[in-house]
Amino acid sequence: MNEQAESSPSSSSPIGRIAAITVTIVAIVGVAWLLVELAGFLMLVFASLVLAAIFDAMTRRVCKITRMKRGLGLGLSVTLILAVFAGVFTLFGTQLAGEFDTIRQSIPPAIQQVQDFLRQIGLGGTLDNLLQDGSNDISGYLAQAGSYVLTAGNGLANFVLVFVGAIFIASDPAVYRRGLLLLIPQKAEASVARALDDASRGLGGWMTGQAVSSLVVAAFTWLGLFLLGVPASGGLGLIAGLLDVIPMIGPIISGIPAVLLAFTVSPATALWTVGLFLLVQQIQGNFLQPMIQKHAVDVPPAVLLFAVVAAGLLFGFIGVLLAAPLTVVVYVLIQRIYVSTLLGKEIKVAGQD
Template identity: 30%
Template structure:
C-alpha cells in the first residue's frame, strides 16, 4: 500500500471515529432539518400571500409556539395533578395485584402450579419495574438541564436552517460531483415530500389514538384517563413498540381497581389499533413512503441500540430518508442502468 493510500485510509478511520463520537449531535441536526423541512411548507404557504420570508418564518415559529403554549396552559396542570395521583395509585394497584396473586397461589393445586411457576414472580417483577422508575426519577431531574440545553440547541438549529434554507441546501449539493447535482436536488425534494407526508399522517394518527383512548378510559372509568390517553398518543410516534407500551399503565391501574376492566381495556386498545391500522393510517399516509413492518421494527431496534431513546424516536424518519436515497441512487441510477 502506498503512502498516499495509507494517509487516505487513516483519514477515513479518524473521520468515522469523530462521527461516532458526535452521533447524538448529528441526530439532533437531522431532527432540526426534519422540523425545518416541515415548517418550511408553512412558510412557503404564507409567502403565497406576498409575505416576506423573514416575516413568514417569524409567523410560523410564533404560531407553533402559541399552539404549544396554549396546549401546555390548558392541559399541563391536569397532567401534573394526574401524575401525582399516578405515583400514589400505582403502588396500591401493584399491592392489590400481589394479594390476588397470593390468593391464586393458595387456590391453584400444586400440580398445576408447577406448570405455571412464573406466576409466582409476576408482582415481584412489576414491583422491581416500578421501583426502577421511581429510583431513576431523581436522576432524570438532575439531567433536566442537559435536556433543556439540548432543546435550545435543537430550536436554534431549526430557526437557522429555516432562515437560510437555500444556502444550506446548495452547500450540501456541492458535496456531490457536478454532473449529479441536479439529480441530488430532485432526491432532496422527494425526501422533503415524504417527510412532510409522514409528519402529517403521524399527527393525525396520534390525535386519533389519544382521543379514542381517552373515550375508552372514560367509559370504563379507569383512573387517570388524560395522562394515559396522552401517553398512548405520544407513543404512537414509535410504531409497533409504542402502542404496546402505552397499554401497560392503564391495564395495571385497571387491575388494581377491577380485574374485568383490564380485559376490556386490552380489547379496546386492540380495537382502536386495528381501526387505526386499516382505516386511519391508509388515509393519513397517502404521501408517505411505504415501509414494511419488519423494516420499521428492525430500524427501531438498530437505531435505538446506536443512538438510544433519540434513535428510537427518530428511527422512522431516518429510514424514510434512507429508503428514498437507496431507491433513487442505488436502484434507479445504478442497478437499473447496469449493463452486462
C-alpha cells in the same frame, strides 16, 4: 541505467498501492469513529431538520394564504406554534400534572393488585415472579431513558439549540440545499438533488400523517379510558398519542400503565382496557398507518421495528424518538441513489401516487 529506470516504477507501484489502501482504511476508520463520537450531536442536527420541515410546511401555507413574505410568514408560524403550546399548558397544564402524579403514585399499588389477583387464580408462582421482573425492567428502562436524556446534554439547552437551528434552516432552506450540493461531484449532483427532494416530500408526508395519527390515537384512548372509568384517562391518552410516534413499540409501552391503573378499578376493567388498546391499534394499523404510507413512503413494518431497536442501541433515547423519520429519510435516499441511480431500477417516488 535503462533497466534500473524501468524497474523502479514497477518496484514502487506495490508500495504506492499499499500506502493508498492504508490511507483509505485509516480515513474510513477515522470517519466512522468521528460519527460514533458525534452521534448525539448528529441526532440533534436531524431533530432540527425535522422541526425545520414542520416550520417550512407551515410557513408555505401561511404565505400562500396571507401573501406575506417568507420571513414574516415564518415568524407568524413559530408564534402560532408557541401560542398553541402555551394555551394548552395554561388550560390543561394543572390537570395533566395532577393526572401524571396520579399515574406515578398508582403504579406500585396497581402492580400489587395484579400480583394478588394472580395468587387468587392460582398463577402466583411463575407469573408472579415474571410480573415482578417485568416491573423491575420497566423501572430500569425508565431510569435508563432518563439517563439518555441527561447524557445528551442539558435538556433545555438541547431544546433551545434544536428550536433555534430549525428556525435558521427554515428561514431559507435553499441556501443549505445549495451548500450541500456544492460538495457533491457534478456527475452525481442531479441524482442527489432528486434524492433530497424525495426525502423532503417523504419527511413532510410522514409528519402530516403522524400528526393526524397521534391526535386520533390520543383522542380514542382518552375517550375509551374515560368511559371505562380508568383514573387519569387524560394523561394516559396523552402518553398514547406521544408514544404513537415510536413504531410498534410505542403502543405497547403506552398500554402498560393504562392496564395497571385499570386493575385499581377491577380485573374486568383491565381486560376491557386491553381490548380498547387492541381496537385502537387496529384502527391505527388498518386506517392511519396506510394514510401515512400513502403520503410518505411505504416502509415495511419489520424494517421500522428493527430500525427502532438499532436507533436505540446507537443513539439512545433520542434515537428511539427519531427512529421513524430517520428510517423514512434513509429508506428514500437508498431508493433514489442506490436502487434507481446505480441499479437503474424503477422506484415509487415518495409522496407521489
